[in-house]
Amino acid sequence: KLRSMILDSQSKMTLLKQQHEKILREKQATEDALAEERQQMKIVGLEKEQINLELKRMKLREKRATEFIKCLRGLVSHVKNDSDDSRTMAIDQVIEMIGSDIDLGDLVDIDILLQNEGFISKDEASLAPDDLFNKLLGSESSEVSPTDVFSAGEGIIGDSNGVRILRRDMRKIAKANVELQVSLKKEREFVKSIVKAGDINTDKLANEAVAMRRSRDKMTNCALSAVNKLNEIKSTNKMLTKQSKLITKHN
Known part of the structure; x- marks a missing residue:
C-alpha cells in the first residue's frame, strides 16, 4: 500500500x-507579445508626434x-481708392468713344470673395492700405523661421514639396499684385496727361481700355489663386487632425 501511494505521488x-513547464512557456509567450505591443505603441506614439x-x-x-490674403485685401483697397474725378472722367470718355459695353468701373470685390470662403467676417475692420502695402512688401524679403523645419526621432519632417510650391506661389501672387498697382498708377497718369493735353486717339485709348480690363482680370485671378491655396491648407489641416484623432483613439 505504501509503495502504491509513492507511485501515485510520483x-x-x-x-x-x-503543468508548470506549460505555464512557463505560456508566460514567456505572453511576455514576448507584451514586449512587441510596447514596441508597437512606441512606434505609434512617434507617428502621432x-x-x-x-x-x-x-x-x-x-x-x-491668412495674413497674406489680408495684405492682398488691403492692396486691392489701396488700388481701388487710388483714383480721382479726372481718372473716372477719362475712363468714361474712353468707353464712350469705343462704343462697347466694357465694365471698368471697379476691380474685383475681394471682400465678398473672402467672406464667401469664410476667411473674414462682415464686421472685420480693415487695416490702413499703406500699412498693409508696406507689410506686403516686407514679407517678400522675410526669411524662413527655424520653426519651419523640425525633426521627430528617426523621421525628419522638412518642408514638403507642396509647402515650398505654396510659398513660391504666394510670393508670385504678391509680386504680381505689386506690379499691378504700379501699372495702374502709370495708367492713371497716362490717361490724365492725354486728357489734359487734349491728345485723344481712339485706337490708343481702346488699347488702354483693354489693358485696364486685363489688369482687372489679372487681379481677379491672383485673388482666386490665393483663396484656392488657403483652401488647400485647410484641407491638409483637416486630414492631419483626423489622423491624429485616429491614432489617439487606437492608443
Whole structure:
C-alpha cells in the first residue's frame, strides 16, 4: 500500500512538473507579445508626434497665408481708392468713344470673395492700405523661421514639396499684385496727361481700355489663386487632425 501511494505521488509530481513547464512557456509567450505591443505603441506614439508637429506647422502656414490674403485685401483697397474725378472722367470718355459695353468701373470685390470662403467676417475692420502695402512688401524679403523645419526621432519632417510650391506661389501672387498697382498708377497718369493735353486717339485709348480690363482680370485671378491655396491648407489641416484623432483613439 505504501509503495502504491509513492507511485501515485510520483505520477502527480510528474503531472505538476508538466503543468508548470506549460505555464512557463505560456508566460514567456505572453511576455514576448507584451514586449512587441510596447514596441508597437512606441512606434505609434512617434507617428502621432510627427503628425502633431506637421499639423502645428501647417496651422502656422495657414496663419501666414491668412495674413497674406489680408495684405492682398488691403492692396486691392489701396488700388481701388487710388483714383480721382479726372481718372473716372477719362475712363468714361474712353468707353464712350469705343462704343462697347466694357465694365471698368471697379476691380474685383475681394471682400465678398473672402467672406464667401469664410476667411473674414462682415464686421472685420480693415487695416490702413499703406500699412498693409508696406507689410506686403516686407514679407517678400522675410526669411524662413527655424520653426519651419523640425525633426521627430528617426523621421525628419522638412518642408514638403507642396509647402515650398505654396510659398513660391504666394510670393508670385504678391509680386504680381505689386506690379499691378504700379501699372495702374502709370495708367492713371497716362490717361490724365492725354486728357489734359487734349491728345485723344481712339485706337490708343481702346488699347488702354483693354489693358485696364486685363489688369482687372489679372487681379481677379491672383485673388482666386490665393483663396484656392488657403483652401488647400485647410484641407491638409483637416486630414492631419483626423489622423491624429485616429491614432489617439487606437492608443
